[in-house]
Amino acid sequence: MPLYLSDEDINAFSREDVSVALWAIKLHAADMAVTPALALRLIHQYLLPLIPPEHWHELKVHRAATWDGIFFIYVALGFCVTSNEDPLVEVMYAIKLIHAHTKRQPREFEFPTVIEVTEFLAICQRLNIPVQGLRLKSAHKVDPMEYCTLCWRHPLPGRKLCAHHAPNSPFQDDGREGAKGAAARYKAGMRQKKRFDLEVNRLLTTETIEHHESLFTTPILLPSQNIAQWLSSRRPQIWQLLAERQLEVTDD
Structure with missing residues (x-):
C-alpha cells in the first residue's frame, strides 16, 4: 500500500522542517508498498533528527514493527509535550499522519473493547508507562x-x-x-x-x-521486583494455585 499524503496534509504544518521531512518521506515511498518496517525506517531517517535527543528513545521499537507500535510512538511523544506550542507537537502529528494514510480510507487505531484492557491502557498513560511493546x-x-x-x-x-x-x-x-x-x-x-x-x-x-x-x-500493576510478594497480596487466588511451586517464583 502506498502513502496517501496529499499536498494539503503536508502544507498544513507550520514547521517548515516537518513539511520538508514529510515531502521527503512521500517522495521516498512513491510507488512502494509501505509496510510498518518501512514506515518506521522513514520516520527514523527524516523525523528523528527533528526531535530533541532526550526523546529519541520513544522511537525505539524493540520487536518487529507494527502499525499499532507506530501509533504508540505518537502516543508516547504526546506525553513528552509540555504545551500546545511545543515544537514536538507537529512531529508527533506527522507520525500519526503516516500511521493513518497508508490506506485509502485512513487507518484508525482500534481501541480495545475489553473494559479491563481499556482501563489498563488508561492507567499506563496516566503513569507515563510506554505500552507500545506490550501488544x-x-x-x-x-x-x-x-x-x-x-x-x-x-x-x-x-x-x-x-x-x-x-x-x-x-x-x-x-x-x-x-x-x-x-x-x-x-x-x-x-x-x-x-x-x-x-x-x-x-x-x-x-x-x-x-x-x-x-x-x-x-x-496495582505487576511490578518488575518483588513479584512473589505482589502476587500473594494482590492476586491471592493465583498465589494459592501455585501451591508447592511458590518457592520457584522469582523476579526473573
Missing part, C-alpha cells in the same frame, strides 16, 4: 490483551472464544469428550457470562477506586 504478536498470534469472551484464556486464532469454550474447537481438553463435551462447556460458559462480567466489573471498580484515592500510587 506482542508471536508466531502463534498470541496477543496478551485479547482473551476469550467467557473467561481469561487466550482465544483461538481469529476467534472470540478459547479452546475450552469454543463449541467446535479443534483442541479438545480430553479427546474422549468429543463435540458434546465442547458444546456443554460453551453452554455452561454462556450461562455464567453475566456472573463473570459482574465479577470482572467488581474487581476492576475496586482497584480503580483504590488507585484514584491513593493519587495513583497504589501498586
